[in-house]
Amino acid sequence: VIRYTMDILQFQWLMTCSLLVFYVLFSLLVLLLGLYYYGNSTFTHFSRQDVLHYKSLPFLGNMGLLLMKNRSYSDYVLEVYNNIKEKPYGCLYSFQQPIIVIKDPTLIQNITTKNFHCFSDRRQVFIEGPLWKTGLPHLKGSKWTQVRAEMDKCFDLDKMKILFSTMLECCQQFSHSFEKYQQSCEEIPYVCPDDAVINVELKSLFTRFANDFIAKTIFGVKVDSLKNPRNDFFVMGRELVNFENVSSYKWLGYTTAPKFMKDFGVNLVPNKVTNYFKSLLEETISRRTSSDISNSDLLQLFIEAKEKHENNAATKVSEEDIIANALIFYFAGFDTTSTLLCLVSYEMARHPDLQSRLAEEIDNASKKNEGTFTYEIVKNLKYLEMVVCETLRLHPPVASTDRTCVARHYHLYGDPEIELRTGDSILIPIYGLHHDPKYFPNPQQFDPERFSEANRHKIHPYTYMPFGAGPRSCLGVHFALMGVKLMLINLFSKYSFHMVSKTPSPLKITHTGFNITAKGGFWLGLKERKAPS
Template structure:
């Protein structure tokens, strides 16, 4: 019979042996970039270079901004997320090659092959190669200039609902605003003290929640023909549920990180997702109900959902030769619809939120923008026409600067699909290697944007843009895999801002945090305590 001491010796020996094997394994992995002759920061065991992010010490945006400046001075640098090696690209010329010139070598995004619903795996952002190309070509007709112009009146209905909501909640009375400036520890602060002739205060709102509801109404109306007024729904309803699409429990979040960092080979066997699947299935049911209603009533609309339905395959057709090779299945239709809802909701609401945040801080810019809007609307009899919007160049500049300082995504990823030699170097990337483009770092690089923490819309004048490298501004990506809904997002955002600024002033409130603190638990751009601002009616008499 084996003694207890002997068993302990075997156990300890096995642990030591396994520890040595694991150590040597990681040591070999972490020598990858050094062997390739690529500059890199010494990785930490298990975490690679991502420890601060994995342990939630930094937000996603702060982490990638700091990584950029650690690598500044190099055209590219090696990086490790757990045991996965990727190449961080800092040189705008190389970025141009990857995203445009040599796109055929980088057609795919980095994705995790988790065992999850087809509503996730069939989303455009998760498709690769020919499947992505085919789906992209089918969706693109939804976002032409002609299609977008047919949606203008629908967006204006949502904008009017937003204005009515604010009018109903702001007490009457002319607000007087006094500005007090003081300096403390070399930092200039602006305090807004508001008085009303009738003693009423402006209406205070959390911006991401407010604009999330507005944006969702726009998408529901324009893309799916579903009339919605989430702002008047006291329960939060539809918008409240959709806003939780990325909310995961701590257990699921940790499980995802463990799989990504240490066990990526097991991803395909693990029933996990980066999305809150309750929200995904809820949205899937909404889409199916809208589809069923149109099928039963014969109703057709000139919108995103109809484009997908017109491409749907007929499951009752037994003759496969008669099936259109471009036809879509129901899971594909639902997947693109859910993606459009989620991506549009997140991107547009974030842009509106931080535009108002910057305008509340920079009142002189808000006044200048309002003067442009009102002046142009006067020439068009107060109507927010397509032509009027095209003339609002300062509005474009303000939105451009907001997207520079507050990009919805911190970095872009692509995967090398063919062996590729980095231009003007001897470095050959092997097929399957991931590359990262640190958008937030480029946007805050003083080499391209002097005094980068200052909100300055003049950076986006025609002259300034022409003098700057095109590939140091990437809020929506660029090239064939850029954000497909970019034009729709900007159109709805611009019309929303016009309706707000012509009727209301945007001001800081007692709950506004300046500067705001990034949320460390979100991959998207979010403020830890929200963005609280106040709206007040303008005296138009």
């Protein structure tokens, strides 16, 4: 009887355990199915409207490859662009957020320009504090319109001519410092295998130029990052735009899931960096306004705009607006300027015949004007303009731009026609458009003739947009390009650029947040030129 009872109890225990295991497994299955369903719940947002879309992973959407860093963002944008094929648009998912990718130039024109009132906002990135919230990229609606209108006035033709002398002085000072300190500046990788050719890692060199140029022309601060390579302005500036290692994941988070980053209180920029630039600008503004000091720089133009509209609430520009946007200009211009200089130098070294033509144009202009360069003279250097434009086509500073729908309903005409609503995101694949053989034959070939007077009209509108398009395009583009051109004039009038053993070939561009560099570095050889007769 006892044995029989034990058998029954053992059987009941086994049944209980089996049922418990079953319930646990069943609950896990239900939970996993629920998570799978929830993780895919937004992936039918546009597929129901027959929009071509990527296969997506639960929760990650199409971000898996970027998170694993299997490819650069520009390569990712090109892949997305090509996979849409002949369709005017497709859909991808940034985690769980659906994003419409537009590749049809007419639709891009409608969204960025003609129907700008329906797409006047951009996705938020700088959301981590009251200072950043007053920067142009974050502003929306009437406040953006007001601040942008006042900032635009600071970059008109008359203001650019005022700033020209300061820009020219920066470039000449840096060129002089390079000649003087090129061997003693330990922060710049430098090799001199013989007396003729200097091997220089250009990214290290041009980041210092970009820093000094922005410091003087925007902040009104004079620094020499070759003579004093560890100056505070440069060190803090590097931290401001540094997106390597952990910071690269922060940047990816802010560009793909800003709300998530905000909810978890993740700071993109260290507080000590923000506080350094804030204090510097506050002191400079206070000193100038209290003593009537006037300088030829952008900060002075911002201060004058502030004073002009002090008593007009509708157009008033606050000190916070000035500080935030000065930081934005450093943030956006630092790497763009240094990288463009690297890439133009690289393409000229790779194409000696084109370099000779560029140097000849610069020499002729210098000889004709007795070594003097004015704003008008630089603007009339046609081949320099062609070289810079083609470099920006082949290597755009940003791989994509975006817009956010602010209209309650917007019909996007195409095949199929879809309806966008408030908050829907648009991505414009700049890198894909610039490398589409339909618009640019042999897109991987560097060919400045695409932008000659004879050919430029052949470029389809809204297929070339290295700095965006429409009212939300880059504010300081003409200012930045003038600085780049002046530096190129200084360099190519004194040096010729050459491929050396350390020059990566082919060039492998890597993107980390705002930072663009070449795998192995931008190594080139510089050889001093004979003065033109």
